[in-house]
Amino acid sequence: MSNGTGRILQGDECLQTTGKRIKQVLERLHQEYPQAGTRLKWNSVFELLVATILSAQTTDNQVNHITATLFKHYNKPQDFAALTPEELEPWIKGCGLYRNKAGFIIEASRMIMDRFAGKVPDTLEELLELPGVGRKTANVILSVGFGKPGLAVDTHVQRVTSRLGFTTGDNPDHTELRLKSLIPPEDWGMAHHLFIWHGRSLCRSRKPRCRQCPLSDLCPAAEII
Numbered sequence: 001m002s003n004g005t006g007r008i009l010q011g012d013e014c015l016q017t018t019g020k021r022i023k024q025v026l027e028r029l030h031q032e033y034p035q036a037g038t039r040l041k042w043n044s045v046f047e048l049l050v051a052t053i054l055s056a057q058t059t060d061n062q063v064n065h066i067t068a069t070l071f072k073h074y075n076k077p078q079d080f081a082a083l084t085p086e087e088l089e090p091w092i093k094g095c096g097l098y099r100n101k102a103g104f105i106i107e108a109s110r111m112i113m114d115r116f117a118g119k120v121p122d123t124l125e126e127l128l129e130l131p132g133v134g135r136k137t138a139n140v141i142l143s144v145g146f147g148k149p150g151l152a153v154d155t156h157v158q159r160v161t162s163r164l165g166f167t168t169g170d171n172p173d174h175t176e177l178r179l180k181s182l183i184p185p186e187d188w189g190m191a192h193h194l195f196i197w198h199g200r201s202l203c204r205s206r207k208p209r210c211r212q213c214p215l216s217d218l219c220p221a222a223e224i225i
Contacts, residue, residue, distance in 0.1 A: 025164060033201070036190070036193040043083060048058045052141065053133070054105075066091070073091075080106055081112075112130070124139070137152070138150070139153075144189065150189055151191060152171075152178055155197060156198060158201060161195060166179065
């Protein structure tokens with residue numbers, strides 16, 4: 001990485017410079033999106049878990065439309081644990097991969113009842129044991145549901161941080177660990193939301209609005225796109 005003078009930064013100096021730039025990025029994004037936060041609607045950590053599982057390859061608005069009705073009838077792990085996939089599927093048919101998600105939600109509910117005394121676990125390791133829960137979902141539950149450090153990586157976070165030069169490749173697990181090494185734990189959840197909102201608003205997959213972007217002078221990709 002260059003420091004702007006043509007000299008390539010190495011080791012701790014490069015990491016320190018990147019850390020300063022990502023701090024600037026987050027400060028500007030916070031000014032641009034002071035309202036940034038989850039768009040999913042939930043009333044308990046368990047409802048958040050169900051909504052987050054449903055959100056894969058589905059918009060948050062569509063998930064909220066589904067759960068507005070679903071949670072009036074089923075909103076506790078014991079409710080879902082008693083269902084069969086055939087009983088749950090009609091309620092969530094409006095989201096992608098609904099058959100797989102029905103199975104995941106039911107099995108996760110049963111595990112919560114059997115292994116975690118009816119409560120959603122609050123550690124990354126235990127959350128990852130639940131069917132249908134990967135690192136993205138687990139980090140969302142930690143940060144949004146429990147207020148603990150967590151940094152979920154979705155396609156928006158992946159795209160925005162890659163264009164900004166903070167991450168490389170397209171492996172979300174590697175991106176998560178890289179960002180966690182650059183951002184203080186207390187800011188992980190906020191950073192997740194800010195990158196998502198920026199990805200939706202300006203740093204879009206197609207036709208990013210670089211001329212309107214408050215990060216154009218900090219973004220290596222601004223001159224290329």
